[in-house]
Amino acid sequence: MNESICLLEAVNLALARALEDDPEVILFGEDIGHNGGVFRATDGLAKRFGAHRVVDTPLAENMIAGTAVGMASQGLRPVVEIQFMGFIFPALEQLISHAARLHHRTRGRLSCPMVLRAPYGGGIHAPEHHSESTEALLAHIPGLRVLIPSSPARAYGMLLGAIRCDDPVIFLEPKRIYRASKTLVEDSGAALPIDRCFTLREGAALSLISYGAMIPECLAAADNLAERGIDCEVIDVASLNPIDYDTLLASVSKTGRAVIVHEAPGKGGVGADISAVLNEQLWGQMRAPVMRVTGLDTVMPYYRNEQHYLPGVSDILDAVDKSLEAGRNEILQATGSG
Amino acid sequence: MRETVFKTEIGLTHYLSADGEPLGELPGWSHEPEPLTGYYRWMVLARQFDQKAVALQRTGQLGTYASSLGAEAIDVVTGHLMTPEDILVPYYRDHILQMIRGTPMCDLLLYWGGDERGNASPGMGRDLPNAVPIATQTLHAAGVAAALKYRHQPHATVCLCGDGATSKGDFAEALNLAGVWHLPLVMIVNNNQWAISVPRHLQCAAPTLAQKAIAAGVPAEQVDGNDPIALHEVVEYALQRARAGKGPTLIEALSYRLSDHTTADDASRYRGPDQLKEAWRKEPLRRLRQYLVNLGYWDESRERQCLDEAQQQVQRAVEEYLSTPPEPVESMFQYLYAEMPDQLRDQIEMARVRGGGDL
Numbered sequence: 001m002n003e004s005i006c007l008l009e010a011v012n013l014a015l016a017r018a019l020e021d022d023p024e025v026i027l028f029g030e031d032i033g034h035n036g037g038v039f040r041a042t043d044g045l046a047k048r049f050g051a052h053r054v055v056d057t058p059l060a061e062n063m064i065a066g067t068a069v070g071m072a073s074q075g076l077r078p079v080v081e082i083q084f085m086g087f088i089f090p091a092l093e094q095l096i097s098h099a100a101r102l103h104h105r106t107r108g109r110l111s112c113p114m115v116l117r118a119p120y121g122g123g124i125h126a127p128e129h130h131s132e133s134t135e136a137l138l139a140h141i142p143g144l145r146v147l148i149p150s151s152p153a154r155a156y157g158m159l160l161g162a163i164r165c166d167d168p169v170i171f172l173e174p175k176r177i178y179r180a181s182k183t184l185v186e187d188s189g190a191a192l193p194i195d196r197c198f199t200l201r202e203g204a205a206l207s208l209i210s211y212g213a214m215i216p217e218c219l220a221a222a223d224n225l226a227e228r229g230i231d232c233e234v235i236d237v238a239s240l241n242p243i244d245y246d247t248l249l250a251s252v253s254k255t256g257r258a259v260i261v262h263e264a265p266g267k268g269g270v271g272a273d274i275s276a277v278l279n280e281q282l283w284g285q286m287r288a289p290v291m292r293v294t295g296l297d298t299v300m301p302y303y304r305n306e307q308h309y310l311p312g313v314s315d316i317l318d319a320v321d322k323s324l325e326a327g328r329n330e331i332l333q334a335t336g337s338g
Numbered sequence: 339m340r341e342t343v344f345k346t347e348i349g350l351t352h353y354l355s356a357d358g359e360p361l362g363e364l365p366g367w368s369h370e371p372e373p374l375t376g377y378y379r380w381m382v383l384a385r386q387f388d389q390k391a392v393a394l395q396r397t398g399q400l401g402t403y404a405s406s407l408g409a410e411a412i413d414v415v416t417g418h419l420m421t422p423e424d425i426l427v428p429y430y431r432d433h434i435l436q437m438i439r440g441t442p443m444c445d446l447l448l449y450w451g452g453d454e455r456g457n458a459s460p461g462m463g464r465d466l467p468n469a470v471p472i473a474t475q476t477l478h479a480a481g482v483a484a485a486l487k488y489r490h491q492p493h494a495t496v497c498l499c500g501d502g503a504t505s506k507g508d509f510a511e512a513l514n515l516a517g518v519w520h521l522p523l524v525m526i527v528n529n530n531q532w533a534i535s536v537p538r539h540l541q542c543a544a545p546t547l548a549q550k551a552i553a554a555g556v557p558a559e560q561v562d563g564n565d566p567i568a569l570h571e572v573v574e575y576a577l578q579r580a581r582a583g584k585g586p587t588l589i590e591a592l593s594y595r596l597s598d599h600t601t602a603d604d605a606s607r608y609r610g611p612d613q614l615k616e617a618w619r620k621e622p623l624r625r626l627r628q629y630l631v632n633l634g635y636w637d638e639s640r641e642r643q644c645l646d647e648a649q650q651q652v653q654r655a656v657e658e659y660l661s662t663p664p665e666p667v668e669s670m671f672q673y674l675y676a677e678m679p680d681q682l683r684d685q686i687e688m689a690r691v692r693g694g695g696d697l
């Protein structure tokens with residue numbers, strides 16, 4: 001079955017496929033059953049697979065995460081939903097102290113093959129606490145895998161990969177682009193790798209490195225730059241822990257320039273981590289300092305001012321120009337002194 | 339040998355039938371025109387405000403909004419019985435209570451319109467802003483009550499939450515502490531039978547939510563949340579207890595969410611029209627109006643006048659709200675710390691440029 005679907009529908013399709021293929025997969029969370037989830041990610045699944053496999057829970061995120069750990073310890077594959085990333089915090093103790101460590105501290109005797117899905121990010125005029133991007137908190141935790149898809153096909157393939165993976169996976173869905181565009185997704189049941197970057201566009205001038213809802217912004221920026229004859233490479237990091245540094249290093253050693261883009265605050269962010277590694281590994285090959293375009297180091301504003309917080313295409317273009325400029329100056333200096 | 343070591347019961351207080359007829363003997367005060375006609379006027383205003391807020395959202399002039407339809411009696415009665423010195427710890431469905439406490443309608447609209455200044459309303463005094471993460475406020479309320487007790491202040495803390503909120507650990511933890519520390523806390527659960535799409539029976543297997551307090555050694559009462567006379571009696575009793583140092587009380591107010599969960603929800607996906615129709619038959623405004631009409635305290639012309647005044651009041655607030663310019667961008671940084679760190683200053687310009695704004 002081939003269909004043009006949006007990212008949200010791709011999540012639904014992957015969940016249906018996983019439920020179909022593996023009787024050990026069970027979905028639970030708040031409002032995911034009869035209502036199909038507040039964004040409709042699980043629409044129709046309770047009806048199709050039964051209320052014993054797609055289960056509405058009482059309202060309690062710590063309970064959701066903790067029981068997922070327990071089920072997973074017995075070999076089930078719970079795929080749980082936290083309604084918004086802003087409500088993940090009650091679940092952190094279970095995720096950090098147990099999910100992330102179960103395999104490690106039992107030296108492999110038990111494992112924790114659970115997936116915790118949550119929509120995240122701003123730009124949809126949502127209430128307070130509904131628009132944050134706190135993925136760095138989770139990516140900081142050894143033992144958790146943190147994935148963020150940025151297209152329908154990657155959402156489908158990465159979610160299947162996450163469900164089949166024997167580790168605990170946090171699967172964050174950029175809700176701003178849930179319905180942004182439709183593409184053909186083949187319901188092949190094939191998983192995508194969950195520890196690889198995806199190179200979305202090749203180019204030699206500069207590497208644009210991003211993930212989630214900032215990917216469409218980066219692609220738009222790259223289109224704009226192409227019109228000026230500047231070919232950027234656009235890379236979707238996709239897995240924030242572990243990060244596929246091989247792909248990133250290969251790209252940046254080719255271009256010598258990197259601009260990292262995310263909507264989470266810059267402070268302590270995933271971009272800082274990537275920037276540090278590029279600096280450590282490619283010192284001497286860089287033609288410009290690594291630039292970051294990020295959300296600001298403050299609380300995500302309630303929606304009336306959120307557009308002043310979120311990075312956009314013009315911010316990306318500014319950073320790219322600065323990077324190209326810096327390179328140029330150095331080349332001039334180099335030729336001048338040589 | 340086995341002996342009973344503990345037994346309990348939960349009482350349900352109600353005075354009026356769905357049609358506003360007395361179910362038995364009524365408290366003396368309820369035969370007077372006040373406070374009940376006052377309650378009724380506020381409930382009318384509440385409903386006008388709510389209708390307007392939903393209309394603003396539908397026309398793109400307000401963000402996602404949680405309707406108070408069906409919660410009017412709980413909020414109006416509680417708001418009137420609280421003193422200015424009592425502290426309110428509300429949840430996101432308590433606009434009317436906030437209004438009665440002194441928050442102008444315009445500030446409430448600002449809040450739901452995506453503007454933090456709504457939480458800065460001077461009318462809020464030392465009340466907490468509503469808590470969006472469910473049940474978290476129940477613990478704040480325990481802390482507020484502990485502060486009152488620590489300072490020997492004879493006031494009550496009033497906290498509200500929904501039926502769904504009672505499933506979170508926070509709720510049990512707050513009640514537990516309130517019991518152990520004997521806190522001046524009135525915890526009101528607005529049991530409107532739904533937590534978004536999850537019905538009451540999937541939230542908890544116990545026949546009442548009130549009994550959760552019993553496990554914490556906290557007295558608990560059920561009350562008909564559509565019955566202003568019953569609410570007045572039960573809430574007043576709990577407030578007096580708290581102020582007199584007699585400890586916490588849990589009140590489970592039985593109501594029904596007559597609206598969608600929020601404007602982002604479509605309740606027809608998960609609940610049928612029959613239940614809703616039945617709930618409308620029991621709703622609080624009609625009930626109190628019938629009662630007041632039967633006593634001769636209310637009639638058509640008063641109703642019309644009350645409605646007109648409410649509409650005008652709401653309209654004025656809407657105009658004020660719509661003509662309030664957005665908050666300057668530096669406010670994103672100004673209040674993050676007591677004093678703004680220099681490191682943040684550099685980002686103000688960045689924020690100005692973003693979004694193409696020139697604020």
Ligand SMILES: Cc1ncc(C[n+]2csc(CCOP(=O)(O)OP(=O)(O)O)c2C)c(N)n1
Nearest residue numbers: 083087470471472500501502503532533534
């Ligand atoms: C910790 C947390 N989890 C999930 C949500 C999303 N959410 C908002 S309201 C709601 C249902 C609350 O139901 P209830 O407590 O009964 O209050 P009601 O809205 O019915 O008045 C949910 C799940 C949230 N705001 N906070």
Ligand SMILES: [Mg+2]
Nearest residue numbers: 500501532533
């Ligand atoms: Mg409820």
